[in-house]
Amino acid sequence: xxxxxxxxxxxxxxxxxxxxxxxxxxxxxxxxxxxxxxxxxxxxxxxxxxxxxxxxxxxxxxxxxxxxxxxxxxxxxxxxxxxxxxxxxxxxxxxxxxxxxxxxxxxxxxxxxxxxxxxxxxxxxxxxxxxxxxxxxxxxxxxxxxxxxxxxxxxxxxxxxxxxxxxxxxxxxxxxxxxxxxxxxxxxxxxxxxxxxxxxxxxxxxxxxxxxxxxxxxxxxxxxxxxxxxxxxxxxxxxxxxxxxxxxxxxxxxxxxxxxxxxxxxxxxxxxxxxxxxxxxxxxxxxxxxxxxxxxxxxxxxxxxxxxxxxxxxxxxxxxxxxxxxxxxxxxxxxxxxxxxxxxxxxxxxxxxxxxxxxxxxxxxxxxxxxxxxxxxxxxxxxxxxxxxxxxxxxxxxxxxxxxxxxxxxxxxxxxxxxxxxxxxxxxxxxxxxxxxxxxxxxxxxxxxxxxxxxxxxxxxxxxxxxxxxxxxxxxxxxxxxxxxxxxxxxxxxxxxxxxxxxxxxxxxxxxxxxxxxxxxxxxxxxxxxxxxxxxxxxxxxxxxxxxxxxxxxxxxxxxxxxxxxxxxxxxxxxxxxxxxxxxxxxxxxxxxxxxxxxxxxxxxxxxxxxxxxxxxxxxxxxxxxxxxxxxxxxxxxxxxxxxxxxxxxxxxxxxxxxxxxxxxxxxxxxxxxxxxxxxx
Ligand code: SF4
Numbered sequence: 001x002x003x004x005x006x007x008x009x010x011x012x013x014x015x016x017x018x019x020x021x022x023x024x025x026x027x028x029x030x031x032x033x034x035x036x037x038x039x040x041x042x043x044x045x046x047x048x049x050x051x052x053x054x055x056x057x058x059x060x061x062x063x064x065x066x067x068x069x070x071x072x073x074x075x076x077x078x079x080x081x082x083x084x085x086x087x088x089x090x091x092x093x094x095x096x097x098x099x100x101x102x103x104x105x106x107x108x109x110x111x112x113x114x115x116x117x118x119x120x121x122x123x124x125x126x127x128x129x130x131x132x133x134x135x136x137x138x139x140x141x142x143x144x145x146x147x148x149x150x151x152x153x154x155x156x157x158x159x160x161x162x163x164x165x166x167x168x169x170x171x172x173x174x175x176x177x178x179x180x181x182x183x184x185x186x187x188x189x190x191x192x193x194x195x196x197x198x199x200x201x202x203x204x205x206x207x208x209x210x211x212x213x214x215x216x217x218x219x220x221x222x223x224x225x226x227x228x229x230x231x232x233x234x235x236x237x238x239x240x241x242x243x244x245x246x247x248x249x250x251x252x253x254x255x256x257x258x259x260x261x262x263x264x265x266x267x268x269x270x271x272x273x274x275x276x277x278x279x280x281x282x283x284x285x286x287x288x289x290x291x292x293x294x295x296x297x298x299x300x301x302x303x304x305x306x307x308x309x310x311x312x313x314x315x316x317x318x319x320x321x322x323x324x325x326x327x328x329x330x331x332x333x334x335x336x337x338x339x340x341x342x343x344x345x346x347x348x349x350x351x352x353x354x355x356x357x358x359x360x361x362x363x364x365x366x367x368x369x370x371x372x373x374x375x376x377x378x379x380x381x382x383x384x385x386x387x388x389x390x391x392x393x394x395x396x397x398x399x400x401x402x403x404x405x406x407x408x409x410x411x412x413x414x415x416x417x418x419x420x421x422x423x424x425x426x427x428x429x430x431x432x433x434x435x436x437x438x439x440x441x442x443x444x445x446x447x448x449x450x451x452x453x454x455x456x457x458x459x460x461x462x463x464x465x466x467x468x469x470x471x472x473x474x475x476x477x478x479x480x481x482x483x484x485x486x487x488x489x490x491x492x493x494x495x496x497x498x499x500x501x502x503x504x505x506x507x508x509x510x511x512x513x514x515x516x517x518x519x520x521x522x523x524x525x526x527x528x529x530x531x532x533x534x535x536x537x538x539x540x541x542x543x544x545x546x547x548x549x550x551x552x553x554x555x556x557x558x559x560x561x562x563x564x565x566x567x568x569x570x571x572x573x574x575x576x577x578x579x580x581x582x583x584x585x586x587x588x589x590x591x592x593x594x595x596x597x598x599x600x601x602x603x604x605x606x607x608x609x610x611x612x613x614x615x616x617x618x619x620x621x622x623x624x625x626x627x628x629x630x631x632x633x634x635x636x637x638x639x640x641x642x643x644x645x646x647x648x649x650x651x652x653x654x655x656x657x658x659x660x661x662x663x664x665x666x667x668x669x670x671x672x673x674x675x676x677x678x679x680x681x
Pocket of ligand 1: 023024025026027028029058060061062193194195578
């Protein structure tokens with residue numbers, strides 16, 4: 001199925017060819033890729049033009065993905081632990097021995113403590129449809145293991161979007177140019193979805209106003225008409241101030257609300273306390289700037305709110321997402337190209353995972369953000385076997401020290417199935433080497449634009465690496481969990497999934513084409529698409545979420561800072577990693593960003609070695625003093641591995657494992673810390 005471009009020749013290394021594939025990593029863009037291969041090795045990864053959104057260029061992260069494929073951290077064969085947990089000593093074994101060991105440990109755990117004592121643990125190491133929730137899901141369901149609530153990212157925003165709009169498809173990049181106002185709320189596309197940026201720039205060139213809501217002066221914030229550098233966790237109050245203004249000034253679209261929404265009056269009641277002054281005071285911004293934003297939003301159409309994931313990473317994250325996503329309904333911004341909201345379009349293709357052939361049983365549900373507690377406290381039953389794949393919880397999950405304490409348990413059998421020697425793999429009892437997306441098939445489904453493409457192998461598997469589908473299929477077979485003629489490996493699953501995709505998607509992909517996206521790839525909300533709620537209306541005050549949120553809907557819980565730990569620590573995505581993928585590549589320059597006024601108050605200078613600490617832990621790294629972060633907030637990059645910090649602890653060691661108000665998400669931005677010079681410690 002692989003297409004090739006014109007061969008190149010290099011006398012020393014032989015002819016090369018360029019294979020087209022797609023990027024299924026956890027990024028909204030799902031680029032089409034042109035990978036140059038010479039003598040069976042990748043020599044270059046670049047963007048292809050097959051997908052117009054990619055437009056022939058890709059991020060620097062995936063350009064260097066070859067360093068992961070062939071790097072010194074690559075796992076090449078199965079291995080069992082031969083030293084103490086955490087010291088990284090392993091002994092090579094065969095795949096047959098490795099899989100038999102897993103089978104024996106599963107059976108032993110089942111006999112001793114029940115199947116729920118096995119905890120599968122996975123997240124978005126790949127976002128491809130084949131890497132997760134195929135034969136792995138079948139294995140866990142049929143064996144009756146504990147279930148995992150995959151809530152480390154996007155759970156609060158998704159809960160809000162589901163309740164308000166039933167996850168209605170949203171505005172895609174190419175319609176940004178039709179907006180007269182773009183609000184980027186809690187998102188920095190310059191590092192998390194770079195193909196959005198040219199569309200924003202083009203809209204600005206055509207005269208659109210840009211507003212950025214972010215505690216940092218991101219690249220797009222530098223050119224914005226308004227930048228609201230709000231205190232982390234206060235988004236809900238700021239958004240409610242906009243609602244209050246819309247209602248108070250008669251700018252709320254009463255006709256639209258009457259025809260297409262429920263609960264506007266309840267929302268108005270909750271917005272009532274949020275005057276411009278109250279919201280500005282809470283968010284610690286200039287009231288005049290907020291007033292300008294409110295006026296601009298009320299008076300401009302088409303107006304687009306791009307809701308990011310930065311606003312959900314705190315105790316008020318679900319309500320913040322509710323308030324932000326409700327803005328176009330109250331403001332009457334739908335029904336016009338370039339107006340409404342933009343969010344994940346992952347459901348636009350209407351794909352159901354019908355290839356998981358077993359219903360999900362009602363076994364124990366473990367919230368992944370509480371992994372440390374699950375490993376150290378849960379006893380009904382205790383976790384006896386942890387099977388980690390597609391993720392690196394030792395650095396990505398809150399309360400890192402508690403997670404590591406759990407991983408150190410001698411009576412815990414941990415399997416890590418990954419591409420490289422992650423920080424989690426150091427604590428494994430058994431390591432299984434996995435293929436990368438360049439060594440197998442996957443389905444790359446974008447969630448910013450609406451497109452889907454087939455990722456295909458461009459090289460043979462490196463070492464003895466095997467695909468997820470092959471390994472989980474073989475485990476199903478060895479455990480007697482496969483019925484006759486069921487798919488048991490990557491190729492069968494790939495073909496089966498292609499067959500199961502709705503409409504012509506599978507056929508188009510088999511023929512090497514890009515399937516035609518629904519709604520022409522650019523739906524206009526309330527013209528082409530409507531809420532997928534039971535009555536097709538916007539539910540502005542869903543009763544179930546009112547019960548779920550600790551203080552009800554559209555409510556604000558105060559900042560957790562105290563005198564000892566006054567600084568808000570955020571950990572936003574960077575231009576180096578995709579979540580924590582590629583974090584193994586050495587990064588000696590990981591720094592804490594701090595505003596000059598905060599540095600002065602502590603006698604700190606740029607380049608000083610500092611300790612960042614609270615009651616949960618301490619991180620040591622150099623300091624970058626910069627006005628690009630608001631006062632009172634400090635920032636460390638997301639996804640760092642332990643080797644990137646001086647004392648081997650990352651930002652997650654300072655993050656409490658408390659949960660968001662809706663959706664059970666992680667409260668990364670609720671870490672409150674103090675910073676001091678390491679020299680004077
Ligand atoms: S990570 Fe995103 S921008 Fe980079 S290649 Fe993949 S899809 Fe494209």
